[in-house]
Amino acid sequence: xSTSKPEFQFEFEWRITVFAxxxxxLMVGLGFWQLHRADEKTALAAAFETRQQxxxxxxxxxxxxxxxxxxxxxxxxxxxxxxxxxxxxxxQTRDGQVGYEVLSVMQLADAGGSVLVNRGxxxxxxxxxxxxxxxxxxxxxxxxxxxYVAPGAPFLLAEQQFDNDWPxxxxxxxxxxxxxxxxxxxxxxxxxxxxxxxAGERGALAVNWQIMNATPQKHQAYAVQWFAMAxxxxxxxxxxxxxxxEFLTGSGRAEK
Numbered sequence: 001x002s003t004s005k006p007e008f009q010f011e012f013e014w015r016i017t018v019f020a021x022x023x024x025x026l027m028v029g030l031g032f033w034q035l036h037r038a039d040e041k042t043a044l045a046a047a048f049e050t051r052q053q054x055x056x057x058x059x060x061x062x063x064x065x066x067x068x069x070x071x072x073x074x075x076x077x078x079x080x081x082x083x084x085x086x087x088x089x090x091x092q093t094r095d096g097q098v099g100y101e102v103l104s105v106m107q108l109a110d111a112g113g114s115v116l117v118n119r120g121x122x123x124x125x126x127x128x129x130x131x132x133x134x135x136x137x138x139x140x141x142x143x144x145x146x147x148y149v150a151p152g153a154p155f156l157l158a159e160q161q162f163d164n165d166w167p168x169x170x171x172x173x174x175x176x177x178x179x180x181x182x183x184x185x186x187x188x189x190x191x192x193x194x195x196x197x198x199a200g201e202r203g204a205l206a207v208n209w210q211i212m213n214a215t216p217q218k219h220q221a222y223a224v225q226w227f228a229m230a231x232x233x234x235x236x237x238x239x240x241x242x243x244x245x246e247f248l249t250g251s252g253r254a255e256k
Contacts, residue, residue, distance in 0.1 A: 010242040020237040024230050031226035038219035044151075045216070048072045056144050059191050060110055067193070071149040075195055077115060078142045079108040081203065085185045086134060087178065088169045092121055094206060099123040102134050102205060103173070103194055105182050109140060113188035116178065118148065118196045120205035131167065137203040145197040 056076035062069075082105045089101040102119045122132050150173065162168055162181060179190045199207040 013241060016237060016240060020233060024234050024237075027226045027230035027233070031223045031230065034219045034223035034226060038216040038223070041216040041219060052146070058110060059108065059113075059115060059195075062147065063191065067149045070147045070193060073147045074144065075147060076142065076144050077106065077108060077117070077195060078110060078140065079106045079114075080140050081106050081117070081137045082114075082186055083136065084166050085182070086167045087116070087173075088131060088134075088167055089173060090169055090171055094121050094123075094208075097123055098126075098128070100132065100169075104134075104137075104203070105186055106141075107186050107188075113190060114182055114186040115191040116175075116182065116194040117143070117145070117203070118194050119203055120197065120199075120207040122205050131169065134167070135203075135205070141202045143197055143201040143203065145195045145201070147193050148196045149193050 051072045052074060054074055056074040059075060059077055062073060062075065065073075085105040087103040089103060092099050092101050099121050102122050103116050104119055105114055106117045107114050122134060124132050160170060160172070160174060160177065162170075162177070166185070168181070173194060175192055175194070179192070182190045196209050197204045197207060
């Protein structure tokens, strides 16, 4: 008695085929997108490390530079914080506690304009009904930090509306809208990007800046998951639509 190896047979079922044809390319595309994000994060980390080795520049030297040259550029600024003129960036958590990032308006001593300085994180009230008391900084200060250029447009559920009162609680940093508000409070032009203050500087609050919200390794792990799911779905489709298992294992009907 012998067993004959079966011929490969494929049974086309349009619903399963459409399902697999849509999802497999989608999963593969998401995998390659995650690899692309990993490359971007690697380049971002390298750019940050390179620029942190540079000596701090004054804003007057950087004012008209393009965004790609300003991102994470170390700066030294001198001026005074305008009393009461600050934004509270909402929904910023730290160690499980809800709070705000405090962005204060600083009138510059050397450039004749102003800049928005992100002083770091401050805890908020649990009931969210009252705003926190922000520590004031009197007199002229000399601080260091780095220019922060957001990687993309902020995600907003609705357009932000502002009144004339300070401080202003905001959901995202929109410099295009903040600039005219700051210009009304402080004479002169406004630097187009906020400066994140360094830890330990006068006026700094809780400072622990994250350069990226996900490491390149995490994006690579996500890519592997997407590729694995695509491969699994394709194998399931192949086994469901054909006799691939019998064909590969050589199992078939017995012959006398």
